[in-house]
Amino acid sequence: MNSRNDIKITCAILCYNYGRYLHQAIDSCLNQSLDTSLYEVLIIDDGSTDETPNICSSYGNKIRVSRTKNQGFAKSIERALVEANGDYVAYLDADDWWHKDKLAKVYQELTDNILVVAHNLSDVNENGVEMGRIGACGNTSSVCVHRLAGLTLMPTTTEIFCQPLLDIGKGKILNDVLGYYRIHEKAMTDRTPNGKHTAFFANTNYVLANNLYSLKKNLPFWLDNEKIMDRLAKKYFSEGVIKDFERATELSNASFGAWFRMVGWILSAKRRFGKRELRLTVRLLLQKTGLKNR
Structure with a gap:
């Protein structure tokens, strides 16, 4: 020990x-x-x-x-x-x-x-x-x-x-x-469906990103590199944007503008366009073409 x-x-x-x-x-x-x-x-x-x-x-x-x-x-x-x-x-x-x-x-x-x-x-x-x-x-x-x-x-x-x-x-x-x-029905952090669960985690990531952006002005003891702090902030902000787009697809009201915003933040944060983002893109296309979302 x-x-x-x-x-x-x-x-x-x-x-x-x-x-x-x-x-x-x-x-x-x-x-x-x-x-x-x-x-x-x-x-x-x-x-x-x-x-x-x-x-x-x-x-x-x-x-x-x-x-x-x-x-x-x-x-x-x-x-x-x-x-x-x-x-x-x-x-x-x-x-x-x-x-x-x-x-x-x-x-x-x-x-x-x-x-x-x-x-x-x-x-x-x-x-x-x-x-x-x-x-x-x-x-x-x-x-x-x-x-x-x-x-x-x-x-x-x-x-x-x-x-x-x-x-x-x-x-x-x-x-x-x-x-x-x-696992039980009345868990303290339980969120209801129909987009609210995804919206909750979008906000969670935005809150964290904003905290990290503010820390750039006065770096904490655990990180003395402003560029890395900025990169972290962009990572979590981009995750919030992705979650927002995911919620829009859940509610069938996603737009191509929201998709471009998601892609822009993925590029800004130097993230990979992965399977999740591809799945959300396909879901958008199915909704916009009137095909059944599977």
Whole structure:
């Protein structure tokens, strides 16, 4: 294990009316194999109206609780960074839980040059039974980010805010399955269909791009190259444009003008015109020619 015992991790459990799952999430943090002196457990209660406050009280001083009126998931992510005592913040959605060795394995990777670590999660159903699928790497419950680096990337809408740290080589993706991602109807970040899901992620990328553009004026400690920052900003802005075009095709109101805008931003960001963009182009042509979209 990394011998740098000056590092401390805040386990930030994000909760809004997930009292029915909360015991399992908290216990998975408290029962980690990592030395307990190296981490704390912080509950970010976003104004829950269920049994969440009572469950938190039952743990006494084993955990720390921050409770506000309901402000939404994005604010919970930000509050965790602001209120954490640790050098790193490991996020956990209250309907998920961790493997007992999660923190120990993440801790091994933390160095001055590693500002974010993510890992695989095992999908489980509402009752916690594994579904035989591995994925969700980069999901909230798999992300551990350097607190000060994360703060420079606020505000955000989702855990995507820390992706630029991976882009510049200051992160690590572990192949280990170190957590369990619950699939159920009332997931905290659930988005409805009919274009709203895609619109949400378009906005997420625009928010991140705007943050990165603003950082060009005052470069953060984790990147001292203005050109690279500009390239990152264009990458995420172009992703927003692609998502906007995708949404338009979902609603069957895409235009050739929107297609040219997408291509222009792909070229500006020096991205590849890949299978996704080709699929969206074919969808546009089918819609414009009146053929059935398959």
